[in-house]
Amino acid sequence: MRLNLTDQVAIVTGGAHRVGRAIALELARQGVHILVHYNSSADAATDTAREIKSQGVEAYTVQADISQPEGVEQVFATLGEKFGRLHILVNSAANFQQRDLLDVSIQDWQTTLNINLTAPFLLTQAAVAVMRQNAPSGGSIVNILDKGAVMPWAKYPHHSVSKAALHMLTLVSAASLGPDIRVNGVIPGPVMKPAGTSMNDEEWARIGQRVALQRTGSPEDVARAVVYLTSEDFITGAILPVNGGEHLE
Secondary structure, three states, X not given: OEOOOOOOEEEEOOOOOHHHHHHHHHHHHOOOEEEEXXXXXXXXXXXXXXXXXXXXXXXXXXXXXXXXXXXXXXXHHHHHHHOOOOOEEEEOOOOOOOOOHHHXXXXXXXXXXXXHHHHHHHHHHHHHHHHHHHOOOXXXXXXEOOHHHOOOOOOOHHHHHHHHHHHHHHHHHHHHHOOOEEEEEEEEOOOOOOXXXXXXXXXXXXXXXXXXXXXXXXXXXXXXXXXXXXXEOOOOOOEEEEOOOHHHO
């Protein structure tokens, strides 16, 4: 059955910009009120919240370093103050650091795993406690993965390990939290140029030509997949590739 998301409440981590922003806006178009989490992108978070409100729903921002338990506590303290309820959690915030395997320091390793794995774990635990107050409807969690979750990405070794572990956390959570909490994942493919790169449009188009559909996608493709997984009540433990067939290579 397809659920009506109107008047539900969502937390979107990393919701200030890029794919997280697209997800927050698409949920808002479905009538969902949004708590936009950010770490350092205050201006972008404010702009995103303003655009969310233009959809006729409520939006607030919360600054927190969710790589630390105290940051997760801050997110949920703000949720309690602003909304007092929760139906959807989207774990979109991530650290994406390029290193050769032998150059990964212990600090690099811990920082990446804290943001990409430990934060979603702690957020999931905290979210379930609030979602179960919605009984019997519960809630939905969607984890944003990437191809590092399913294939070795040699230039991003600690990132790949963290996303592979998040893939398993998604499945374990789905198996553990039913019947009232559904947990799914999305693996985006080439939907945005990598942050911090100087890639031009021609180079980006060539990346698109490598996938089965021979084109790149958009953050909105990922956002619509998140809405689908959130609103379909008989789907849990699914990992949905939104990548133009990149996984077929």
